[in-house]
Each structure stands twice: as structure tokens, then as C-alpha cells.
Amino acid sequence: MFLKLLPAALLFQVLQILLRxxxxxxxxxxxxxxxxxxxxxxYDRYGRIAYSxxxxxxxxxxxxxxxxxxxxxxVWNRVQSFDPSRGALGPWILTVARNQAIDYLxxxxxRMSSGALxxxxxxxxxxxxxxxxSAVSIDRARRLKTAFEKLNPQxxxxxxxxxxxxxxxxxxxxxxxxxxxxxxxxxxxxxKVLRDDLxxxxxx
Amino acid sequence: MTCEELRDxxxxxxxGLLEGEEKDEADAHLGRECPTCRKSLHAALAINTMLIANSxxxxxxxxxxxxxxxxxxxxxxxxxxAAALAxxxxxxxxxxxxxxxxxxGKELAAARDTLxxxxxxxxxxxxxxxxxxxxxxxxxxFQKGPRGNVFVNSRAGVMMIAANxxxxxxxxxxxxxxxxxxxxxRPAGLFTAADSxxxxxxxxxxxxxxxxxxxxxxxxxxxxxxxPTSTPIIAVPVAF
Ligand SMILES: [Zn+2]
Numbered sequence: 001m002f003l004k005l006l007p008a009a010l011l012f013q014v015l016q017i018l019l020r021x022x023x024x025x026x027x028x029x030x031x032x033x034x035x036x037x038x039x040x041x042x043y044d045r046y047g048r049i050a051y052s053x054x055x056x057x058x059x060x061x062x063x064x065x066x067x068x069x070x071x072x073x074x075v076w077n078r079v080q081s082f083d084p085s086r087g088a089l090g091p092w093i094l095t096v097a098r099n100q101a102i103d104y105l106x107x108x109x110x111r112m113s114s115g116a117l118x119x120x121x122x123x124x125x126x127x128x129x130x131x132x133x134s135a136v137s138i139d140r141a142r143r144l145k146t147a148f149e150k151l152n153p154q155x156x157x158x159x160x161x162x163x164x165x166x167x168x169x170x171x172x173x174x175x176x177x178x179x180x181x182x183x184x185x186x187x188x189x190x191x192k193v194l195r196d197d198l199x200x201x202x203x204x
Numbered sequence: 205m206t207c208e209e210l211r212d213x214x215x216x217x218x219x220g221l222l223e224g225e226e227k228d229e230a231d232a233h234l235g236r237e238c239p240t241c242r243k244s245l246h247a248a249l250a251i252n253t254m255l256i257a258n259s260x261x262x263x264x265x266x267x268x269x270x271x272x273x274x275x276x277x278x279x280x281x282x283x284x285x286a287a288a289l290a291x292x293x294x295x296x297x298x299x300x301x302x303x304x305x306x307x308x309g310k311e312l313a314a315a316r317d318t319l320x321x322x323x324x325x326x327x328x329x330x331x332x333x334x335x336x337x338x339x340x341x342x343x344x345x346f347q348k349g350p351r352g353n354v355f356v357n358s359r360a361g362v363m364m365i366a367a368n369x370x371x372x373x374x375x376x377x378x379x380x381x382x383x384x385x386x387x388x389x390r391p392a393g394l395f396t397a398a399d400s401x402x403x404x405x406x407x408x409x410x411x412x413x414x415x416x417x418x419x420x421x422x423x424x425x426x427x428x429x430x431x432p433t434s435t436p437i438i439a440v441p442v443a444f
Contacts (some may be wrong), residue, residue, distance in 0.1 A: 135250035
């Protein structure tokens with residue numbers, strides 16, 4: 001099951017919602033004021049995309065719903081340290097959602113969690129401050145998708161394993177029965193291709 | 205390690221997948237607020253966001269929303285949802301009626317209560333809202349005994365909001381009838397009322413409003429009847 005390739009169709013519509021940072025400061029402030037209706041707005045804005053992501057990782061609807069619930073509760077409980085004017089809600093929520101899903105996957109696989117604490121730290125709302133408005137955009141997402149499709153199969157596999165199965169490079173090497181050095185090269189080149197492609201687009 | 209060397213590692217770092225010396229190095233740079241590395245981390249977070257957002261669309265069940273909202277203390281039973289929707293419905297009715305007669309205001313208040321008390325079912329509430337929201341919906345009020353309004357829409361159907369209905373003993377039910385001009389009453393659905401005497405009933409589907417002469421309600425045995433077996437408690441002449 002290595003080659004669960006990224007789908008052909010990008011969810012531009014969903015991304016569009018995701019990327020509407022402009023409306024988010026207000027929403028974040030209402031969440032901080034414990035306005036339960038802000039939670040409804042938050043769910044309407046990000047519930048579906050969080051579910052899609054989690055479902056992709058865990059492949060079980062009931063489990064995915066539990067994890068979406070957990071995701072929104074975490075956000076609700078930690079939103080006080082989020083900076084409404086400088087933070088990016090969408091990337092934060094998606095990160096929390098992914099971590100929930102990966103954590104679950106690890107626990108059912110009996111894999112050592114590389115530390116729930118570690119994931120916890122990496123979804124701290126303060127990390128999502130000072131996002132440049134242009135860092136996440138439809139255009140860039142589209143570029144990224146095209147660049148991803150140009151990766152060779154090994155490169156794609158390692159990206160999939162990292163993002164959607166939460167495997168470390170050591171675990172990938174194990175799973176793919178390849179030397180760690182080889183896996184690291186695949187990961188590094190794959191990410192470099194993606195990164196460079198975006199940089200090129202930015203300078204073009 | 206230099207910032208340049210670390211640059212390649214922040215995507216994995218942000219995913220919680222960096223290990224050993226590489227992770228320690230990244231932690232060290234970020235720990236001392238290295239501006240270059242902070243930038244690299246943000247760029248990595250952006251790439252990660254766009255990659256994980258790119259998942260095939262899947263839809264959760266509609267219950268999930270309610271469940272999540274219940275955890276933060278709203279919509280314990282879809283109640284406030286229903287109340288909000290009822291308010292919207294009533295606003296639509298009020299706008300729609302245009303006139304603000306005293307009696308009518310009371311009617312509307314009664315109807316709002318009806319919607320809130322009788323219907324916990326949000327699909328039905330939504331249907332009511334859609335119904336009221338259509339500009340071509342026509343309305344006729346009734347006042348004697350039971351009070352309320354009948355709403356008719358040639359495409360959506362017939363909706364009745366009624367208050368002050370008699371209390372039914374066990375084994376009996378209200379049945380609505382559509383009576384064509386010069387024709388026999390046709391069954392238009394069974395409904396019950398709340399203890400308060402409020403009721404809300406919708407017959408969905410196209411209606412030939414040109415031939416419709418009246419809308420009526422009778423009390424029938426609980427299985428319903430094919431033709432009325434008692435005198436109507438509500439009979440509203442309609443002429444469109
Ligand atoms: Zn540095």
C-alpha cells in the first residue's frame with residue numbers, strides 16, 4: 001500500500017475556504033470570547049476539510065468523526081494562546097487534525113508514538129503566527145500538486161508515508177526495506193523539488 | 205549545522221518526524237529564535253498545509269456538527285438551533301405578511317411557539333423555512349376556534365401552522381384535507397398537536413392551486429381516513 005497517490009483533483013473549492021484568512025481574525029476573537037456560535041462557524045468553515053484529511057489517514061468514518069470532534073475541542077481549548085491578528089487558523093486546524101489522525105494510526109499500529117508531547121508542541125497555536133498572506137494560496141497549491149505529480153514513484157511514496165502515515169525516515173527504511181541513507185535522499189530531493197517549484201513560481 | 209543545511213528538514217520537523225541530531229539542531233536554532241530558521245519553519249508549515257489540504261473530499265454525517273457543538277454547550281438537543289430557525293421562519297412570515305395587525309402579531313407569536321414546541325425535527329423546520337422563503341407562497345389566515353395560517357405554494361405544497369387546537373383523547377388524530385372547487389376532499393396527511401394545542405403540518409409536493417377551493421382539518425381515528433368522518437374543526441376557503 002505504498003502508492004496511495006495524491007488524488008488527481010485538488011479540492012480548490014475547499015482550499016478556497018481554507019485560505020480565507022481574512023475572515024479568521026474575527027472568528028478567532030469570538031472563539032476566545034467563548035462564543036459557542038463561533039464554534040459553529042469554525043466547524044462550518046473547516047469541519048469538512050478536517051474530516052477529509054482525517055478520513056484519508058484513518059480510513060474509517062466513525063473513527064474519523066471522533067477525531068474531528070477531538071480536533072475541534074483541542075482548538076477550542078487552546079485558542080486563548082492563538083494570536084487572532086497574526087495567526088493562521090486554517091493551517092493550525094489542519095495541523096491539529098493531521099496530528100490527531102497520525103496519533104491514532106500509531107496507537108493502533110502499536111508503533112511507538114515519537115512522543116505525543118512532541119506533536120503537542122508542534123501544534124502550539126503560537127507556531128502559526130506571522131504566516132505570510134501569500135504563503136498559502138490556491139495558485140501555490142496548484143503548483144504544488146503539479147510538482148508532486150512530477151516526482152518519481154519512490155519520492156512520492158516517501159512523501160505519502162511522511163504526511164499521511166506519519167512514518168519517520170527510519171520507519172520508512174524499515175517498511176521499504178531500503179537503506180536509511182537512500183530513504184533520506186528520496187525525502188530530501190522530493191521536498192526540494194516541491195520547495196524549489198514554489199520559489200520559482202514566486203520569482204517568475 | 206548551518207541554517208542552510210537545516211532548511212531541508214523543517215517540513216519533517218513540523219510533521220514531528222525529525223529524529224536524532226537533526227532534530228536537536230533544529231530545536232537549538234528555533235530555541236534561540238534564529239530568524240532564518242523561523243522563516244524556514246513557516247515556509248515548511250505552508251507547504252505542509254497545502255499538501256495535507258489536498259485530500260479527496262469526504263463528508264462526515266450531519267450528526268457530527270451537533271455533537272461537536274454540544275461539547276461546547278450549545279445545541280444540547282438541537283433546541284437553540286430550532287429556536288433560531290423558528291425565529292427566522294417567523295421573520296419570513298412577518299415580512300411576508302407585511303401588515304402588523306395586533307391580532308396577527310399574536311398569531312405569529314403562537315406560530316413561533318408552535319414551531320419551537322412541536323418540532324424538534326430540524327429537517328422539517330428547514331422544509332418550513334424553504335417553504336416560507338419562496339416568494340410565490342400564498343397565505344390565508346383563520347381565526348374561529350383554532351387560529352393559524354395556511355400557506356400554499358404550487359410547487360412546494362401546503363403548510364399549516366395552527367394554535368388552540370382541541371385536546372385529543374387516545375386513538376384520535378388530526379387529518380388535513382385539500383378540497384378542490386366542486387370536488388371531494390382529498391387526504392393531505394395526519395398530524396398531532398403539542399399539549400399547548402399548537403401544531404405544524406406540511407404536505408409536500410406540487411398542488412394545483414387554481415382548482416383548490418379549501419383546506420380543512422378534521423379529527424379522525426388514528427389510522428386516518430380516506431374521507432372525512434366528522435365536521436371540520438378548521439375550514440379555510442382559498443381562492444388564488
Ligand atoms: Zn538557523
